[in-house]
Amino acid sequence: MSATEPGAGAGPRPAGPPDLGALVHPGSVAIVGASADPTRIGGRPIAYMLRGGFSGRILPVNPNRSEVQGLPCYASVDALPEAPDVAVVAVPGAAALAAVDDLGRRGTRAAIVFTAGYAEVDAAGAAAQDRLVAAARRHGMRLLGPNCLGLFDQATGFYPIFTASLEGGLPLPGRIGIASQSGAYGTHLFTVARDRHIGTAMLVTTGNQADLDLADVIAWMARDEGVEVIMAYAEGVRDGDAFARALAAARAARKPVIAMKVGRSAVGGAAAQSHTASIAGNDAVFDAVLAEHGALRARTTEELIDIAYAATRRIYPVGNTLGVITISGGAGVLIADAAEAAGLAMPEMPRAAQGRLRAILPYAAPRNPVDCTAQAFNDLSLVGRFTETMIAEGGYRSILAFFTQIGGAPSLAPGIRRELNAVMARHPDRLAVLCVLASPERVREYERDGYLVFEDPSRAVVAIDAMGRLGEGFAAGPLGAPPEVPPVPLPDRTPSEAQAKRLLAAAGIAAVPERACASPEAAVEAAQALGWPVVMKILSPDILHKTEIGGVVLGVADAAAARTAYAALLARAAAAAPGARIDGVLVARQLAGGVECILGIHQDPAFGPVAMFGLGGLFVEVMRDVVFRRCPFGEDVAEAMIRAIRGAPLLTGVRGRGPADIPALARMLARLSVLAAQAGPRLAGIDLNPVIALPAGEGAFAADAVVTVRDAG
């Protein structure tokens, strides 16, 4: 562990997801470093709790004052009239350590440490942070921070937080929980939400995460009754298992997790490491872990809030379809484009229903999008009849109405609400979304009626699609069990290709039929047995990437060619890798008509062994068309991975080309994942590249295999 990694040297973290009840719903809170000035760090929490009507006892601690903001103030932690359930620590350096120790001794169960200057600064800070955590752990106390902005719980008026954002207004009641590593970004999220009139139940910022981390907060929010939708902001993941468990807990509670993780780009990744004390996991693996648990990753802040806002309706359609009613044909097409880009189905209205719509309104375009034109608003009952027909006969799980400024017109909006409300009362399970341009007050009215309101139709489509994806995640049945794979002992060091293939074969992973040959004559004999043509490859534990030294000869067609190739391979190896141990040459059958794939394993620092699948070849490498998954998993997951790449049609069949043996590929991938999970951390990586997927029924075979093992210590 690096010197700046939080928690190093502070002793082991307590196991399992912690009970944060005392932290977020305390009966009493001490403010160590309380200030009479409501704009100071030690003054803001008190001012906000007084304003928010905190239901518990507020206990200021400051040796220089007997009263703070109208409350009795105590000289020290020891002088407090009771052991507070939780305490805010807003005093510098050494005093913070002393405060944590004092609080722990008195039996306080959690501390929120605002104090900065720890692991985010330098090695000395990291050491001080370790001492802070060690002090807390001695007393069984949990820490939020240090270097955190604090938290709030709206319902109880609990505001141990020093953001200036609350000057602009306390949170509105709501069901969204925000879990954020970054204090500034977490409050930015909350502020944008508040300005959009979206309520927030709870915000928890984790700062340096010396003890409690994002996974703990997500796991808590999965339990907390006040939170129904979780927004998470992550810079990295330290404990992949805990993070995955937290996501699983949220899914089990049917609470969507919508995550923003920064560091996707090269520049971003470098910046993330320069400013945060977290160990970032691989970005693509993070995506895979979210997908595994039905959680969503937002691409922008706006999307994060849009999706969370939509989720507050708690309507998660399974088999989502979108019906669009519009007063503008152009907007209807724009919405159809956006839906296709998102992968959201917009089936046509049934023919008979189209006829009925046209009978109601002859100039309507009734397919879907259903264009009723602005003229429909001359008779508002048409709005209700159209919407009812679309839901009842089109069966759409989600309805999007593009009414733009007409939906905001004072003369029309009440009638539109009346018509739509009558329809939606009959279909409370449908997601009803409006694109209207209206005053904030009118938007609130629509929202109170149960509609989601978006100004921009493309954003509405993304949010509607997200509800369907969440629904699929909640509805997903149990996964198939990973296959049984006999335990395969790893060798002490990285094996040769032939040894690697034997190891894989023991796990049920087939290689292309081949023989190791120690002489030209043996190679000829092997080729005759396997069938011409053959591939010949240099055989050495010291040469892993054979192509790069010319160590592979394809299409060897007869005995003379085999002898020539044998000599050439040995000569090239000697020239390119002098001193390498040479075990001879591998002779393998050259398989025709297959699709080249790549299967791999790498160790992610946070999430452990991760499997990768993609198509093989240089072009695919350029396009990075690959998919990841934590190991182990079953054949069902493996097949879903194979079908998820963009180039999947090459495997499922395209342009007169039949399907490849996907079951065989899936079996190989699932077995590889079990092998990797059983092998433990000494397995550094596996590359099966290429794997030849033959036509359906003919199998899949690894044509090359590299297994990299960390030397046994």
Place this chain on the structure above:
Amino acid sequence: MSATEPGAGAGPRPAGPPDLGALVHPGSVAIVGASADPTRIGGRPIAYMLRGGFSGRILPVNPNRSEVQGLPCYASVDALPEAPDVAVVAVPGAAALAAVDDLGRRGTRAAIVFTAGYAEVDAAGAAAQDRLVAAARRHGMRLLGPNCLGLFDQATGFYPIFTASLEGGLPLPGRIGIASQSGAYGTHLFTVARDRHIGTAMLVTTGNQADLDLADVIAWMARDEGVEVIMAYAEGVRDGDAFARALAAARAARKPVIAMKVGRSAVGGAAAQSHTASIAGNDAVFDAVLAEHGALRARTTEELIDIAYAATRRIYPVGNTLGVITISGGAGVLIADAAEAAGLAMPEMPRAAQGRLRAILPYAAPRNPVDCTAQAFNDLSLVGRFTETMIAEGGYRSILAFFTQIGGAPSLAPGIRRELNAVMARHPDRLAVLCVLASPERVREYERDGYLVFEDPSRAVVAIDAMGRLGEGFAAGPLGAPPEVPPVPLPDRTPSEAQAKRLLAAAGIAAVPERACASPEAAVEAAQALGWPVVMKILSPDILHKTEIGGVVLGVADAAAARTAYAALLARAAAAAPGARIDGVLVARQLAGGVECILGIHQDPAFGPVAMFGLGGLFVEVMRDVVFRRCPFGEDVAEAMIRAIRGAPLLTGVRGRGPADIPALARMLARLSVLAAQAGPRLAGIDLNPVIALPAGEGAFAADAVVTVRDAG
């Protein structure tokens, strides 16, 4: 032309971009069908013009009234005291035709026809529309519409438009022009802009485009002094040349065009055709034409307005780079991720400057993003010193400051403005963008100072990147001339592969060395002359897609194999295509070590011959990694196309693989484009698939060629 195509049968359109001065800046306007009710279609224009203080004369026409909304009203067009410069026609059916005729006779120069029920409805409507246009053309009068919502010009208070949106407020003064086929969507755009406090100079909706179309409006806005930024909404393009000329005129005037075109998706395309009377061009070709002229295509309405808003600053950086100053490290990383996704460069601060920033503020992260943390706001002079250092020493063309709620705090915002203004006064050529959460009033203050203000950092990045792309478009030098290609006469009907290759050879497009052979012995002789191995292909003018019938044999290595292949090819052709004329077999050298590409030509209904370039092979077909360009063009454009595909690294060199002969490929592509442009509309298409691009210096050769010709009539 189809029966519903507007303008069919109405006589030829006047040539060249029309002068719309009379239409948008008239001295007088008649309202035919004037209503006393300010909420009726014939009443709204009058009400809005009275409210907007129209500087010209408003002349209501209605046989049943002597006064309308306080203005004298005339019984007929003939009764008007003067010939109005322009007239609104808001009377139904036959009356509309009569009005147009009357107006034309009196010398009115343009009519805005609200009346609906024309080509958008049925064939009878299309015929009525033709009569309307014919009547206008008889008198040299131009028509906007029919079935259009009208237009407005903010500066002169000219509001011949019947949208209800103006009830919510007239437009704010501004420099944006909106050109929209759709009335509902055009006013939606305007309304969103107004609600964001973005001014609009002009809105013109073209409706059925029976006479004036979107290209005419864009071309006019390129000339009109009141418009500096053009938002365009298109459903299809009828006259590709006129559209391209309009874009070129806008670029010459340094006015950005930001376009939304719907119908990108399959569903969307179908919906567009069902609701509009326009002929949609190919969507990818539309993109190519925009790119050719430095215009941008927005993906969403929000993006359209964001980019237009940013463009109102009229700062279009060439060699755009982004410097980010942030109070949140996390937001900084998020912005870096967004910049990388957009392709916007964020170079690091110079080392020495990083040191200087750290000297100012020890805990700052000074690389870029520059994280000054919220604590920097304890001394506001730091904000100015940081920003100055970033611009002066980092040299960034664009600066994005993520100050979130701190930038909106009443206690801090005035000081922040003072500090930033002092810096920006020294660097007026830089694009300065703020991410702040502030009251609308405070946002206006920042905007008046010259800043762009965005709530969402990702949206800010997209808009900043767009300004750089516009700058590159404006700065682009003249393109190289298309190569000289001798005119090649097209045969009367689709030629055989060998004939096609001779045709291409005459244009300087080389095929793989090959010979047509009429007997097995001739094939053996040809292969010996060309060098083994060879490819053998069936030779028939009636079999275009040889692979699909097994008409290609690869890797023919000797005389015996050549004889076998010859017989097999003839047998397969006879089985798969009985009756096809068989001219023998083509024998071609089999080229090794090349990259397979595809070069093609197709005729776009609006834009004429369009060239396509992509990598070859099934995988590429699945990924659709291709690029388009109108013909003809020079080798510089061709090379840029080749480098623009995602798989370009395979041609430019990747992983130990050297570069392909890109100049030879570019030469071939440019010549193909000239050949296509010269060939005229009888050329239906060309497919060179594959073209083998050999390593640098070794050339590029078409291995197969299909030239499709429409039979000479």
